[in-house]
Amino acid sequence: MRALFLTLLLWLTATTGALATSSLPIDTGKVEASLLSSHYTVAPGETFQIALKTELDDHWHTYWRNPGDSGEPVQINWTVPGTVTTGDIVWPLPAPIPTGPIINYGFEGAPLFPVDFTLAADAAIGSVIEVEADVYYLVCKDICIPENGTLRIILQVADESELNDRNAAAIAEAINVAPRALAIPAAMQANGAALSLQFSDLPAGDFSNAYFFPYDNTLLIHSDPQTVSLGESGIQIDTTASFGWGEGFSEPQQGVLAFDVKGVRTGRIVTIATGPALSVSVDSLLPTTSGASITLWGAIFGALIGGLILNLMPCVFPVFSLKALSLAKSAHGERKTARREAWAYAGGVFATFAVLVIALMVVKAGGAAMGWGFQLQNPIIVGLLALLLFAVGLNLIGVFDVAGGSYQGAGAGLAGKGGLTGSFFTGTLAVLVATPCTAPFMASAIGYALAQPIFFTVLVFAALAAGFAAPFVLLAYAPGLLTKLPKPGPWMVRLREVLAFPMFAAAIWLVWVIGNQAGVDGMALILLAMLALALAVWLLQRTGLWRWIGVVMIVLAMALPFAARTAPPSGSVDLSMEAWSPERVAELRAGGQAVFVDFTADWCVTCKVNERLVMKTDAVKQAFADTNTAFLIADWTNKNDMIARELESYGRAGVPLYLYFPSGDNVVKGQVLPQVLTVDRVVNMLKGS
Amino acid sequence: MKMITFATAAVLALSTPAFAKITTGTSVADMTVVDSNGASHNLSDFAGKRVVLEWTNEGCPYVKKHYNSNNMQDLQRDATADGAVWLAVISSVPGKQGHKDNVQVVNWTAQHDVAATAVILDEEGTLGHAFSARTTPHMYIIDEDQTLVYQGAIDDNSSSNPATIDGATNYVREALASLDAGEAVAVTDTQPYGCSVKYSR
Incomplete structure (x- = not known):
């Protein structure tokens, strides 16, 4: 059969x-x-x-x-x-x-x-x-x-x-x-939960979205993103080690490295030995992330939400709410006017963001390592901003009025002029005062944006601007909202006066920043400028010659910040803290000490909040002492290329960034902590639980 | 048979970023979940007892392998007879395979003679995420000191064929025996096998 x-x-x-x-x-x-x-x-x-x-x-x-x-x-x-x-x-x-x-x-x-x-x-x-x-x-x-x-x-x-x-x-x-074998130098190191893989002498192709598929299913956590750093002579992939490392991998491991060749996904079978990190010079190029991490859409969404939240920041809120009230005034008059003003405001927001982005890109193209918040690394700009906030405060409290003295002028007078031009400049002002307040979760979106081709950078910043301007435009268009705003009245004058104080507070903070950047002299200079400004606005209310003297005083006030010079740091950090340098990290770790690095800046609100609420608590201090962990501070208050490069290598364009290098390991990359810290989180990390 | 329903958002004191794996040796004493009635269940309620967590999904072929052969129920009976608390966890979201309401749980446990101490309905996947449970079955053992001492597969044969149960090394049984003998668990981590847990996307 x-x-x-x-x-x-x-x-x-x-x-x-x-x-x-x-x-x-x-x-x-x-x-x-x-x-x-x-x-x-x-x-x-x-x-x-x-x-x-x-x-x-x-x-x-x-x-x-x-x-x-x-x-x-x-x-x-x-x-x-x-x-x-x-x-x-x-x-x-x-x-x-x-x-x-x-x-x-x-x-x-x-x-x-x-x-x-x-x-x-x-x-x-x-x-x-x-x-x-x-x-x-x-x-x-x-x-x-x-x-x-x-x-x-x-x-x-x-x-x-x-x-x-x-x-x-x-x-x-x-x-x-199908993937075929490719003999290239490759090495991997696990340090606690962190796993780094380096591949060098790569074939031609685009490795920005490279991904490693291991044969062994206990080598890495499949569901964790693989972060790719492109180097001059290869790439490094950072991800999370799986329990297979509990006993280590004595034999070389195989897997498939996937990448793109002319837009076609391609794989090569590579063999990786456990051993010291290969030098692939990742410093010079920007990292990109593949896998479940941030995408373009994620970045756009993050920027949109971030923009929305910015409206609630203490320095922006007064500007926003007063403008909203002036819009309400228009609403009781004519809806058309309200809409035109809203668009003028949005135009001001977009234009200001555009100027900032262009400035950032020009500076970056010039080779300087820059990130978001760069505006605040220059004491002159900080000085001018402090003056601006001070002037806005004086205006709010009623020392001077630009567009008439009555409550009808509240809001419209904010940016100097009433009507459409006024609305445009209110938008500008709002963006300027918002820059120190970039909300924490915008950081990754902006970091992403800056690491991308120009087109994407522009898209993400456009989303940020759209989110920022959205509440205002919405207010003008949503039929119910505008009429729901309280009717204008004398109470607006009181509110306006009250809102002056957050402005003064913000100005004080900026003056403190200048103090750290340019020393006591710089600080005094700005305070003098403020005095000149106050005198000037008072003189402007007079007539004749006095008025002209007032104009001169304004020019003088504006000129003073330009005399501010960056001073070397005073070196008065706490005894337990040291200044960061890559060499110092290597040195301390060679000595078997765990290292914590705090990338911070005086103008970074999130950093300051973390510092006050977490880093300076007794529990955290005690944990640092108990575990003999070195605390290094990388202060980005002033421009510093070395710090900017280090931030870039972690996919960040700004601070805060918190890194932890546990003791007794030779991992390349530190563990990255969340941007918003909690005491428990830090203590648990230090104590290795 | 007790039933615990974790319906609303459960709050976990042990915060784990993304879907990172919980490390063997971690203390789970602080792990609390708040149920729909606002009552909070803390794993420390089970302090002094051994706790076995089993992620399950009745429709999954790998779960069927161990239930139709009575392998899982035998293990449940032996463990609970030995004083352990056995929690069978269903993290399937409503509408996905394996999801059960209270009545269905009663029917299921009766029909299959399930000998777990309790069945946990983890519709939100909170417990699942806290333990990074990835597959059904995915097994966890917590010792009397509230320390996670084993996580991974039920045995060393990842086939869905019930014939492979004979001759396979049952990691959970071995770990429980080690604990009984007062020894450290020899194999603490293994790669779990089976269907993916049916979390919401």
Whole structure:
């Protein structure tokens, strides 16, 4: 019976050709599986290929050799005659497949799994090669189904081999695009939870979205993002180590490094040994992040929300709320006017952001290492801002009025003029006073923006501006909102006066910043400028010559900050704190000490809040003492290229950044803490729990 | 059979960033969850007892492997007879495979003779995220001192074929035996296998 069956199949081979070099497909449920053979007839001693072809239903996936967080790999159990030796599966390049927080490595569509077979040189001509494959795969979408089946294919041994061109081409193509071995220097180091991998002497391609798929499923946490830093001579990938490191990896590990070649995802099988970090000079280029980390859309969304939140910041709120009230005034008059004013305000916001971004990009293009908040690294600009806030405060409290003295002028007078120009400059003013307050979660969006091509930078900042201007425009358009605002009245004068005080407070803070930047002299200079300004606005209320003297005083006030010079830091940091330098970090760690680095700046509100509420608490101080952890401060109050570069290497464009290097390890990158700290978090980290 | 429903947002004192893995050896004493009635359940309520956490999903083939063969129930019975608290956790969101309401839990436990101390309905996935539970089954053992001493697979054969249970090394059984003997758990971390936990996206 079996002989008859084989004869029948051979006859089919002879008559129908192509059909017989492919098995009959079987439908296992979500998958249609079949075998493809590269050959009709095989000559003794020759190598041929048979591939398992799986056509998956839409959106269902099967798994790579390391399935990731869950799942099970595709498995093939071959039964072949004694004259045939079976090779390994040539795995296609997998893709990371996210399911909620879980990441799997697998395939969708119709992946092909080619396998090499070699026929013995002494195989008898005319005999048949019956190949049987028991296949098993877990196929998943929302749910998982294990499917299996048996596939058969029969080939003939002949003097001369004959190819099935179509199958051979399909298999050759699959093997061609599948990851193949590439011998390049590669090293990995785990330090606690942090895992760093370096690859150098890379082939041509775009590695900004590189991803490493390890063969071993205990090497790294599949669901954690892999952060890629591009270097001059290679790349570094930073991610999280998995429990396999508990016992370490004595043998070199293999895996697939995926990257892009002319827009096509490509993989290479690389071998990585545990050992000292390769130098790939990552300092000089910007990092990019792949995997589950921030995307363009995420950055745009973050910027939008960040812009919205900025409206609530203590320095912006007075400007915003007074402008809103002046809009209410218009609403009681004419809605059209309100809308025009809202757009003028939005225009002012956009224009100011545009100027800031252009300035930032020009400076960056000039080679200087810059980040967001750069405006505040120059004592002259800080001085002018302090003067501006002071002037706004004086205006609010009623020392002088620009557009008439009555309550109707409240708000409109803020930026100097009423009407559309006034609204435009209110927008400008709002952005200027907002810059010191960049909300914490905007930091990553801005960091992302600055590390991207110009087009994306512009997009993210446009989103920031849109978020910032949105409440105001909304107010003008939402029909109910405007009329809900309280009717203007004498109470507005009181409110206006009250709102002057946050302005004065903000001005004091900026003066303190100048004190740190330019020393006591610089601080005195700005205070003098403020005096001149106060005198000037008082004089401006007079007439004749006095008025002209007032104008001169204003010019003098504005000129004074330009005399401010950056002073060297006074060096009066707490005994337990030291200034940061990469060398000092290396030195301390070589001595076996854990190191904590605080990247901060006096103009950074988040940094100051963390400092007051967390870093200076007794619990944290005690934890530093108990664990003998060195506290290094990288002060970015003034421009500092070394600090800017270090921030960049962590994907940041600004402060705060908190890094922790545990003792007794030689990891390259520190652990990054959240930008908003808690006492528990810091203490637990220091105590290693 | 007791049932605990964690319906509303549960608050975890142990904050874990993103989906980072909880480290074996971590104390879970501070881990609290607030249920829909506002009552807070703290894992320290179980101080002095051994706690086994089992992530489950009735429809998952790998869970079926261990339930249809009674392998899981036997383990549950042996562990609870030994004084352990066994919590079977369902983190499937409503509408996804494995999700159960209270009535369905009663039916399921009766039908399969489930011997867990309690079934936890973790619809929000809060407990799942706190433990970084990735697969069903995914097993965790917490010792009497509230320290996580084992996490990972139930055994060393990751197939969905029930025939592979015989001859497989059951990590949970081995860990519990080590604890009984007053020894440290030998294998503390293994790669869990099975279906992904059906969290919301």
